[in-house]
Amino acid sequence: MGRGPRGAGPPRRLLPLLLLLGLARGAAGAPGADGLDVCATCHEHATCQQREGKKICICNYGFVGNGRTQCVDKNECQFGATVVCGNHTSCHNTPGGFYCICLEGYRATNYKKTFIPNDGTFCTDVDECEVSGLCRHGGRCVNTHGSFECYCMDGYLPRNGPEPFHPTTDTTSCTEIDCGTPPEVPNGYIIGNYTSRLGSQVRYACREGFFSVPEDTVSSCSALGTWESPKLHCQEINCGNPPEMRHAILVGNHSSRLGGVARYVCQEGFESPGGKITSVCTEKGTWRESTLTCTEILTKIDDVSVFNDTCVRWQINSGRINPKIAYVISVKGQRLDPMESVHEETVNLTTDSRTPEVCLALYPGTNYTVNISTAPPRRSVPAVIGFQTAVKQTISNISGFNETCLRWRSIKTADMEEMYLFHIWGQRWYQKEFAQEMTFNISSSSRDPEVCLDLHPGTDYNVSLRALSSELPVVISLTTQITEPPLPEVEFFTVHGGPLPRLRLRKAKEKNGPISSYQVLVLPLALQSTFSCDSEGTSSFFSNASDADGYVAAELLAKDVPDDAMEILIGDRLYYGEYYNAPLKRGNDYCIILRITSEWNKVRRHSCAVWAQVKDSSLTLLQMAGVGLGSMAVVIILTFLSFSAV
Numbered sequence: 001m002g003r004g005p006r007g008a009g010p011p012r013r014l015l016p017l018l019l020l021l022g023l024a025r026g027a028a029g030a031p032g033a034d035g036l037d038v039c040a041t042c043h044e045h046a047t048c049q050q051r052e053g054k055k056i057c058i059c060n061y062g063f064v065g066n067g068r069t070q071c072v073d074k075n076e077c078q079f080g081a082t083v084v085c086g087n088h089t090s091c092h093n094t095p096g097g098f099y100c101i102c103l104e105g106y107r108a109t110n111y112k113k114t115f116i117p118n119d120g121t122f123c124t125d126v127d128e129c130e131v132s133g134l135c136r137h138g139g140r141c142v143n144t145h146g147s148f149e150c151y152c153m154d155g156y157l158p159r160n161g162p163e164p165f166h167p168t169t170d171t172t173s174c175t176e177i178d179c180g181t182p183p184e185v186p187n188g189y190i191i192g193n194y195t196s197r198l199g200s201q202v203r204y205a206c207r208e209g210f211f212s213v214p215e216d217t218v219s220s221c222s223a224l225g226t227w228e229s230p231k232l233h234c235q236e237i238n239c240g241n242p243p244e245m246r247h248a249i250l251v252g253n254h255s256s257r258l259g260g261v262a263r264y265v266c267q268e269g270f271e272s273p274g275g276k277i278t279s280v281c282t283e284k285g286t287w288r289e290s291t292l293t294c295t296e297i298l299t300k301i302d303d304v305s306v307f308n309d310t311c312v313r314w315q316i317n318s319g320r321i322n323p324k325i326a327y328v329i330s331v332k333g334q335r336l337d338p339m340e341s342v343h344e345e346t347v348n349l350t351t352d353s354r355t356p357e358v359c360l361a362l363y364p365g366t367n368y369t370v371n372i373s374t375a376p377p378r379r380s381v382p383a384v385i386g387f388q389t390a391v392k393q394t395i396s397n398i399s400g401f402n403e404t405c406l407r408w409r410s411i412k413t414a415d416m417e418e419m420y421l422f423h424i425w426g427q428r429w430y431q432k433e434f435a436q437e438m439t440f441n442i443s444s445s446s447r448d449p450e451v452c453l454d455l456h457p458g459t460d461y462n463v464s465l466r467a468l469s470s471e472l473p474v475v476i477s478l479t480t481q482i483t484e485p486p487l488p489e490v491e492f493f494t495v496h497g498g499p500l501p502r503l504r505l506r507k508a509k510e511k512n513g514p515i516s517s518y519q520v521l522v523l524p525l526a527l528q529s530t531f532s533c534d535s536e537g538t539s540s541f542f543s544n545a546s547d548a549d550g551y552v553a554a555e556l557l558a559k560d561v562p563d564d565a566m567e568i569l570i571g572d573r574l575y576y577g578e579y580y581n582a583p584l585k586r587g588n589d590y591c592i593i594l595r596i597t598s599e600w601n602k603v604r605r606h607s608c609a610v611w612a613q614v615k616d617s618s619l620t621l622l623q624m625a626g627v628g629l630g631s632m633a634v635v636i637i638l639t640f641l642s643f644s645a646v
Contacts, residue, residue: 045071045096062096088123088146105146136167138174155198157225179221187234188212196221206234209258211283239281247294248277256281266294299325301372301383309390312370313357314383326350326375329358333366333389343368348375364389364472394418394470400478405452406463408474410444417445423464423473426456430514430600434459458482458513458600481600482513484607488594493612500584502567503592503611505556513598513605515558520568520576523550525589525613533595533608541582553581570612590614 039048042057046067049058057067065071076084076098077091084091085100092099092114099114102123108115115121128134128148129141135150142149142164149164152174158165161172177198182190187210191203200221206212212232219230242250242262247270254262260281266272274292282288304314316325326348333343343366349358362368367388374380398408410418419441426436436459442451455461457480466473489506508515521538523531527550541551554568554576568576570592571583584590592612598605 041068043068043071060096085117086122088125103146134167136173138176139167154223157223177221177223177225179225179227182219182227183230185230185232185234187236188230188232198223202227202230204230204232206232209237210234211237211285235285237281237283237285239285239287242279243287243289245277245279245290245294247296258283262287264290264294270294270296296379299374299378299380301374301380304370304372304383304385306385306387307357308359310362311357311359312372312385313355314372315355324350324352325356325378327356328373328375329360330371331360331362331368332371333363333368362389393472393474394467395465395474398465398474398476400476402452403480404455404478405450406465406476406478407448407450408465410447410449410467417443418449419443419468420449420451421466421468421473422451422453423466424453424455424461426459426461428459428510428514431510436461453478455480456512458510458598479601481603482598482605484512484605485515485596485598486511487607488518488596488609488611490594490609490611492610495612495614497616500570500614501612502569503594504565504567505561505594506565507558507561507563508596510598513600515596516599517558517577517597518556518561519552519595519597520554520570520581520611521550521593521595521608522553522570522582522584523591523593524548525591525615528591528593528610528613531591531593531608533606536604540578541580551582552579555579570614584614587616589616 038055038057042048043059043065045063046057046059046065048055050056059065059067059071062074062076063071064074073093073095075093077093081089081091081100084098088103088106089100090103092101097116099116100108101114102108105126105128106123107126108121109124110119110121112121125143125145127143129143134148135141138153138156139150140153142151147166150167150172151164152158155177156174157177158172159175161170163172165172179196179198179200181196182194182202185204185206188204188206191205194200194202198221202219204217204219212234216231219228222228237258239256239260241256242254244250245264247267248264249267250262251265252263254260258281262279264277264279266277272292272294277290277292277294279287279290299316302315304312306312312329327350329347329349331343331345331347343363345361347358347360349356360370367386369384369386371382371384373382394411396409396411398406400406420443421441422439424436424438426434428434436456438454442449453461453463455478459480461478461480462475463478464473464475486508488508491504493501493503495501503520505518523538531550538550538552541553543551553570555578556576568581570581572581573583574581590613591610592614593608594611595606595608
């Protein structure tokens with residue numbers, strides 16, 4: 001290696017060695033180059049400490065500087081009292097330290113006047129309202145952050161100052177509410193006794209001869225210390241002119257004031273059977289209408305009776321009878337079958353008999369109402385009588401067979417053809433919008449007729465059967481059994497080793513009977529061709545040691561299936577009803593079937609559809625791979641390279 005120039009000092013490779021030697025001397029506590037003792041030079045607010053083999057001067061806690069020539073007090077409060085001491089405080093700096101004081105209305109949680117928050121002490125609000133009577137008589141105290149406010153209690157009002165108020169700075173006092181004397185109502189008076197405290201009520205009434213509009217007769221003592229203005233307005237009662245009455249004349253003088261009476265007499269040809277007709281002026285300023293009226297003097301028809309099944313007679317109770325009186329007899333009949341038309345006709349009769357009678361052309365087996373009155377110009381009180389004509393029944397022993405067929409016995413002459421009228425109503429309790437109604441007729445000369453009806457399955461029917469000769473129907477009830485529900489509407493899927501699609505379940509229409517449930521069946525694909533939809537031997541996943549015979553993966557009640565659609569994922573490990581939807585085994589072939597079940601009157605019917613075929617099922621499970629993390633310590637050894645001397 002080359003040598004450096006003379007006087008250039010030690011080579012650069014010697015500098016680190018010299019630096020280490022100098023630090024070693026300082027660590028040994030040797031005096032400085034000038035022979036001065038370091039500890040003797042420390043500032044009065046510093047302490048001499050030995051660190052890493054050497055003595056140094058360090059400023060005491062609360063002071064900052066170089067420790068020898070300068071140790072200045074550190075102002076801890078310079079960052080603000082909130083930062084140093086916390087909320088609701090004031091910070092006070094001291095030589096080498098500080099202390100905190102809570103603001104007025106707050107106290108330290110250590111219950112001391114001053115504190116340093118190094119032990120978790122902070123300022124909390126003082127609840128001045130714990131001292132009773134702080135807000136004086138009638139006042140209530142409300143604590144606030146750092147202070148409190150006073151309000152007057154219910155039934156008291158603030159006087160001589162604002163609200164809310166502070167008892168040390170405001171002159172406000174709370175005085176009990178007294179509304180004083182209630183206001184007067186012209187032509188009215190106060191009912192009973194009263195007080196003038198808050199909430200007290202005064203009831204008014206109008207003097208005799210006056211009435212109130214409106215009828216709100218109460219005034220209350222309010223929280224403002226005043227009475228509410230009474231809404232009662234008393235007006236002098238004046239009913240005005242009496243009302244007009246039909247077929248009556250107002251007679252005599254009358255007063256329109258309270259209690260005035262107006263009197264009426266009936267016009268000629270009319271009478272008031274209940275007595276004299278009057279109207280009275282009431283306290284509401286209106287005339288009370290009489291319940292009596294003038295009615296026309298009429299000829300009365302009494303003692304109406306029926307004889308010989310279709311004839312009617314009656315009596316006239318008038319003292320004077322014209323030689324001949326014209327009558328109008330209105331007849332209205334309704335047969336027992338509500339679908340039959342109404343029989344109506346009018347018969348005119350003129351006779352001078354005191355006990356008139358008439359025989360009518362009526363249908364048998366019919367409910368009739370007969371109205372009898374006199375024809376103009378004579379007036380009468382109509383007489384009404386109701387009765388039912390006799391019926392001859394020609395149908396007996398009606399019964400059903402083969403679910404939709406009827407047979408009966410006809411009581412008629414042999415070889416005589418008879419017409420039969422049918423009226424059929426069909427309803428379903430499970431399908432309110434369903435309604436079927438049919439009317440038709442057949443003819444038969446048999447004494448034991450039979451007929452088979454075109455009826456819907458799963459329906460309650462009422463069948464009304466009437467022979468044309470009898471006019472009276474017989475009614476029988478039939479209930480048809482349910483049939484298989486409609487085939488499920490499914491979107492068929494074939495899956496080859498991939499993830500299973502979500503199968504959409506659509507609600508089926510209840511055309512052939514009430515649907516009770518939907519089942520999702522999982523079968524080995526080899527059993528698809530031999531599977532019977534009516535077979536109910538398929539069990540749950542856990543009831544079989546293996547799934548070689550298939551199992552029910554899900555069952556949903558019809559009421560739990562939404563009207564639009566719902567999705568089911570095979571193997572989602574959820575319970576549907578009491579059945580577990582187990583994951584499919586990998587490498588197997590499956591057939592997914594949807595089965596719909598109808599149930600009614602202890603009869604069960606099913607319909608099925610293949611929903612999906614799964615070949616080489618590969619529904620993979622998530623696997624977690626743990627990653628081990630190794631750690632190693634790295635040791636770095638510093639060495640000083642040797643150097644050659646010049």
